Amino acid sequence: MHSTNNALIAYAERLLKSERQRYLQLHPTSARLAEEARQHYLYGVPMHWMNDWGTPTPLFVREARGAHFTCADNIDYTDFCLGDTGAMFGHSPEPVARALEEQARRGFTAMLPGVNTPDVGAALADQFGLPYWQLATTATDANRFVLRWARAVTGRTKLLVFDGCYHGTVDDTLVDCVVDAEDGKTVSQTVSRASLIGQTVDLGLNTVAVDFNDLAAVERELSSGEIACLLTEPALTNCGMVPALPGFIARLRELTTRYGTLLILDETHTISSGRGGWARNAGIEPDFVVFGKPIAGGLPAAAYGFSAVLAKRMQAAKDAAPPGHSGIGTTLSGNMLTLAALHATLTEVATPAAYEHMLTLAATLEQGLTALLARHALPWCITRIGARLELQFCPTAPVNAREARAAQQDELEHAIHLYLLNRGVLLTPFHNMMLVCPETRPADIDKLLTVLDDCLSTLTAH
Ligand SMILES: Cc1ncc(COP(=O)(O)O)c(C=O)c1O
Incomplete structure (x- = not known):
């Protein structure tokens, strides 16, 4: 070779x-x-x-x-690039263009939910399976928000990811796993990615990275009881493509449940798997699922879904926090124009x-x-x-x-x-x-x- x-x-x-x-x-x-x-x-x-x-x-x-x-x-x-998945449903899909034209003279953003909010929630649940949803403007933001929720509901600080992962420019995830030999033993260490600019905090303090497809390493880290959540794509798609070995993601589901760690599946790219995303088609229910890029036909939009049980825990965490900024959300997320594009994409474009x-x-x-x-x-x-x-x-x-x-x-x-x-x-x-x-x-x-x-x-x- x-x-x-x-x-x-x-x-x-x-x-x-x-x-x-x-x-x-x-x-x-x-x-x-x-x-x-x-x-x-x-x-x-x-x-x-x-x-x-x-x-x-x-x-x-x-x-x-x-x-x-x-x-x-x-x-x-x-x-064949299609905006690196943003235009996975084609450039300017007709139903989205029409929905945008109709909404364009009825307001873009108001800091209030538009009247089609319930319809969009129902369309998200229908397409992706999970009952509860929150919106963000980018998949980066959705991942960032999910990490906050995961830490809030578990009361744990640490995050587990896989070497080579990419989940957007989410600081916690921009790490490398460095493997060295010390005294004849292999030692791996998680460090901030060397290419980051303006990075001041050692990202290895709260994030652990291990090899994809290495269940023993995953279990070793989870068993510390310190990991709030495991964030992964169902296959690594940003360092070339690394598919999961048969049963790997199902085993991650079992292990995370056993050790009280939340499983977050970032399906920003694996939405290509089939309608509903990879997890839904594989019959695996993560605690959180993240979708972004093409879900509003290529307009900035992302959504994260979660189970009813988790929704209760999230609400309890929010209610218990003092009033003020939660650190979750941005002004333009879930605006009326985005909701119109989301609805058209989910119901008329991303069809069977x-x-x-x-x-x-x-x-x-x-x-x-x-x-x-x-x-x-x-x-x-x-x-x-x-x-x-x-x-x-x-x-x-x-x-x-x-x-x-x-x-x-x-x-x-x-x-x-x-x-x-x-x-x-x-x-x-x-x-x-x-x-x-x-x-x-x-x-x-x-x-x-x-x-x-x-x-x-x-x-x-x-
Ligand atoms: C798996 C995955 N998650 C999240 C993101 C972040 O998406 P965005 O740049 O739209 O925020 C990307 C971007 O490539 C990605 O590949």
Whole structure:
């Protein structure tokens, strides 16, 4: 595997150089906009990380609809990034656009619940299964709020997460698990992620990180009786993709219950699994579940759900606290515009038929990609969670984040992404993720497979 990847990496550097030239020739308007934006934005973009895509200058979007978008230079792209899940139900879904138009002249935000609040609550419960809900503006915020509730109701301070996790920019979770050998023994330590800027508190004080799929490590930490909650995705999706081994999440449910720890499943990405999310389809009931990104059709919105038992404990914790700020909630969360978009998405867009289409086409893409890798004799793998697929530069799916990190090849990844982008196909940056939306068509899948085939032929020919 190493020799194949090394040979490809050597050529990827040359390919990257020529693809960067090609990008600049194809995108003069994006280059001009980048120059202008640099006058008023740090790194020339609204959020600094938008500059971290592998393109020589940011790609500016003119218009996005369904599974496609047009860039500033009027080139059409088939979008498999889909806003890294924000647009998992397609860009500007018609029912959401209509609901927004209708609400647009009836008020955006009032700090009061809109009249459709009960309908949205019922739609959340219907789609995701849990009876009680609270809203937030982003999944980051929802996770942050859930951590507060979990600590409040358990009276414990510590949080357990998995190495390689990402739950948004929630301070408590931005840790690394460092493994060292001391006196012949393996010692693991949880520390603040080295890349954080402006971090003052040692995040390892209250957070413990262990390897995903390591039940013994989980039980060791839970048995201390100090862990308020275990926060995880049903599969790690932000360090490549690390699927749970069979029975792993079910066992987490049992262990957390046994040790009085709350289980929080962050389904921001695994909402791709099927309608209702991963846990509902697997028949596992977490204490809290978090959804964000696409649940209001791509508008800022997130929601966290919980059981009736937990609702009582949360209410008791709030009632027992002195009056004043709870540290939970933001002004614009649950505003009227968001509620309109949420309702339309949950009832008219994220339908059983939409999911059936997405899952069927994603399975077709999985078969096509697997056949492509075999044809080019590449020791790489494809992992799929419903409508979400990941290509990783290792022969089988990693079991934990260390294995996933070992399989990452930045140059190769950038070369493949840029080659595809220059031919009208967009993958998700920072890893090789592809999403299928309700408006993705078989022709879009064919286009991705054809362009990737050309790319791999170019790479392997050298
Ligand atoms: C699993 C998971 N949870 C939460 C978040 C945070 O979402 P947002 O950036 O919309 O707050 C992300 C973002 O990528 C995520 O992948």
